[in-house]
Amino acid sequence: MSAVIDTHGHGHTDHDGHEHHPSGLMRWVTTTNHKDIGTMYLWFSFTMLLIGGVLALTIRAELFEPGLQIVNPEFFNQLTTMHGLIMVFGAIMPAFVGFANWQIPLMIGAPDMAFARMNNWSFWLLPVAALLLISSFFVPGGAPAAGWTIYAPLSLQMGPGMDLGIFALHIMGASSIMGSINIITTILNMRAPGMTLMKMPMFVWTWLITAYLLIAVMPVLAGAITMTLTDRHFGTSFFNAAGGGDPVMFQHIFWFFGHPEVYIMILPAFGIISQVIPAFARKPLFGYASMVYATSSIAILSFIVWAHHMFTVGLPTAGLLFFMYATMLIAVPTGVKVFNWLATMWQGSMTFETPMLFAVGFIFVFTMGGFTGLMLAIMPVDVQMQDTYYVVAHFHYVLVAGSLFAIFAGTYFWIPKWTGIMYDETLGKWHFWLSLVFFNVTFFPMHFLGLAGMPRRIPDYASQFTEFNQIASVGAFGFGLTQLLFLYIVLKCSVLRKGEKAPARPWEGADTLEWTHLPSPAPYHSFHEQPEVK
Amino acid sequence: MNAPAAASASNRRMLKKLLVVALGMFGFGFAMVPFYNKLCEVAGLRELWQPGEANAAAVNTQVDLTRKVTIEFDSNVRMLPWTFKPMASSVEVHPGELTQMMYEVKNTLNEPVTGQAVPSYGPRQAALYFNKLQCFCFTQQTLAAGEVRQMPVVFVVDPALPKDIGTITLSYTFFRVDGADRKAAKG
Ligand code: HEM
Numbered sequence A: 001m002s003a004v005i006d007t008h009g010h011g012h013t014d015h016d017g018h019e020h021h022p023s024g025l026m027r028w029v030t031t032t033n034h035k036d037i038g039t040m041y042l043w044f045s046f047t048m049l050l051i052g053g054v055l056a057l058t059i060r061a062e063l064f065e066p067g068l069q070i071v072n073p074e075f076f077n078q079l080t081t082m083h084g085l086i087m088v089f090g091a092i093m094p095a096f097v098g099f100a101n102w103q104i105p106l107m108i109g110a111p112d113m114a115f116a117r118m119n120n121w122s123f124w125l126l127p128v129a130a131l132l133l134i135s136s137f138f139v140p141g142g143a144p145a146a147g148w149t150i151y152a153p154l155s156l157q158m159g160p161g162m163d164l165g166i167f168a169l170h171i172m173g174a175s176s177i178m179g180s181i182n183i184i185t186t187i188l189n190m191r192a193p194g195m196t197l198m199k200m201p202m203f204v205w206t207w208l209i210t211a212y213l214l215i216a217v218m219p220v221l222a223g224a225i226t227m228t229l230t231d232r233h234f235g236t237s238f239f240n241a242a243g244g245g246d247p248v249m250f251q252h253i254f255w256f257f258g259h260p261e262v263y264i265m266i267l268p269a270f271g272i273i274s275q276v277i278p279a280f281a282r283k284p285l286f287g288y289a290s291m292v293y294a295t296s297s298i299a300i301l302s303f304i305v306w307a308h309h310m311f312t313v314g315l316p317t318a319g320l321l322f323f324m325y326a327t328m329l330i331a332v333p334t335g336v337k338v339f340n341w342l343a344t345m346w347q348g349s350m351t352f353e354t355p356m357l358f359a360v361g362f363i364f365v366f367t368m369g370g371f372t373g374l375m376l377a378i379m380p381v382d383v384q385m386q387d388t389y390y391v392v393a394h395f396h397y398v399l400v401a402g403s404l405f406a407i408f409a410g411t412y413f414w415i416p417k418w419t420g421i422m423y424d425e426t427l428g429k430w431h432f433w434l435s436l437v438f439f440n441v442t443f444f445p446m447h448f449l450g451l452a453g454m455p456r457r458i459p460d461y462a463s464q465f466t467e468f469n470q471i472a473s474v475g476a477f478g479f480g481l482t483q484l485l486f487l488y489i490v491l492k493c494s495v496l497r498k499g500e501k502a503p504a505r506p507w508e509g510a511d512t513l514e515w516t517h518l519p520s521p522a523p524y525h526s527f528h529e530q531p532e533v534k
Numbered sequence B: 001m002n003a004p005a006a007a008s009a010s011n012r013r014m015l016k017k018l019l020v021v022a023l024g025m026f027g028f029g030f031a032m033v034p035f036y037n038k039l040c041e042v043a044g045l046r047e048l049w050q051p052g053e054a055n056a057a058a059v060n061t062q063v064d065l066t067r068k069v070t071i072e073f074d075s076n077v078r079m080l081p082w083t084f085k086p087m088a089s090s091v092e093v094h095p096g097e098l099t100q101m102m103y104e105v106k107n108t109l110n111e112p113v114t115g116q117a118v119p120s121y122g123p124r125q126a127a128l129y130f131n132k133l134q135c136f137c138f139t140q141q142t143l144a145a146g147e148v149r150q151m152p153v154v155f156v157v158d159p160a161l162p163k164d165i166g167t168i169t170l171s172y173t174f175f176r177v178d179g180a181d182r183k184a185a186k187g
């Protein structure tokens, strides 16, 4: 995240000085530079994180007490839906694409992404989609309110806000697919000579697999929402029971996308953690090959577990058992990864700078989310917990403490390379500890609420749930405010440009190409001469 | 790049291949629809609206056709100047079958009278299996002077009725509830 890039500072590797790119706003609109585009992705994602966060805090304010205080139930449903959509499609996914744009060419020694112009386009679709999505708040009937999973029949009955939401999803899907094509092509065709697939940094591997997942499932989501759209306006009956359609079919198609989607949001996080841990343990990643195989098997298995989101729709028993065991099977490669990270740290000479703190915090808290996932995978248990706050606790443990913490870890890890300036270590540590504590204050009580039977997506609740909800709300506001500290830390490096100058290789144990072959900040044009990898 | 021209040609080939995959997966999403329809049909998961069955008259699958139970109807009045009798003294029904029986009451007085019917069953445990869906005994009945009224009771005998119960007696007693009976008794 930086406004890098002093365009004169690229003299180190770039001799010909041929580019006369426009300056000011037009520079960002027309840029095809992977670093510029990565920066824009990251700022876009942070903006969406703040918007989605404001929605979340409104939800938590309403839930501070039983009864209806701040919003009416219809608007509450819009809040939960839009919070989910904005965080998933606006914050987490684009953040990882931002990392991919910045880091993949640097880590494989390529001069840029394979399709630079398409890259520009993939990014600029996103603000358009975000505007469409957010403008749905202002149309009659308001924003989509069927949950981020936009299940039929609700999604068929809603006002024009749902159409805007569907268009926005189509556009974001197109953006993701173009981004993925770019990433796959870059990785497969543009690696530095000598960098075989099995020598690629783990982050590059996880993104390669993620990009394949995206290409496989984003079109399926596009199909599902296209069917929703034609059911709404063109008289088809895919999901419309009145016309002989089947609402449960929407769930099957949606989750065929949806479960791989949750891995799309965590595999790049695994990649970041797999770069950070070895750098601060000063040891190579333990079990590199097994990491690659674990990641691939997670990706493949993720296609055969979707119905664990549908244990209560009335599947035949054989189906229930299959999806239960298949889901539990995924825990095996996930466990392999956790053990490999622990083994990497084992007897390493570790130091705990902010990226490492977030990485270790990730392992600890993400693993708790994995365990609650396993609980939910047990079908007879899930029948009790489906649609309760237990599920909300589960996926925030894996998505906030998983994906988001990895994004923080990666930002602290690479921001010296991006901006040439060290972040403020003291503030970074504060950011970590406040985030960790407030995260748990917010989401840990939700386990108890779910077990006690509090349903998710409700604006009002029985009074016996009050205390835990109040704790969660206090934690949420703490967590939200803490992220303003993160904003300040990043601004300090990138815009204010205050802080120590970063050396080319600020982390002793970091040994990928961007640290060993490039100065900090990474010049605007890098690796026009590809390095030789031995 | 070392060989930019060659690289960009192979990049473009890759782009095309991946686009085809993406388009294929878009089609795959739609292909799931007939696939699931077929699957549900084969597995019988949608019996409720299978073609053909929707037109057939709804059949009550819970009727136990293997046996019959005799229901006897009895009627009494206490301190009430009414006549009260069932339209038939007994019927034979299959457990699970929905049945209706009419009772007739007549107010023999020259003023309105309010009464409440209270049911009882013989044998006693049959009460557990005798489900009344509609009954004049659910509310108080007020009859105008000299009025005659026919009143239904609609019931189902639970198929779980023990096999050794072949006859159930449903007995109603009408009580006067407007207080006039007590006045009459005192005065
Ligand atoms: C050990 C691995 C995991 C297992 C066994 C697992 C299992 C499950 C199960 C069974 C559910 C359905 C709960 C219900 O609706 O009743 C669920 C929901 C969910 N999981 Fe996981 N999960 C795992 C990891 C993850 C990861 C890594 C992510 C994302 C980063 C994730 C994100 C979600 C989300 C977003 C939902 C809720 C979807 C919704 O209904 O809105 N899970 N998980």
Ligand SMILES: [Cu+2]
Pocket (backbone or CB within 6 Å): A258, A259, A262, A305, A306, A308, A309
């Ligand atoms: Cu899932």
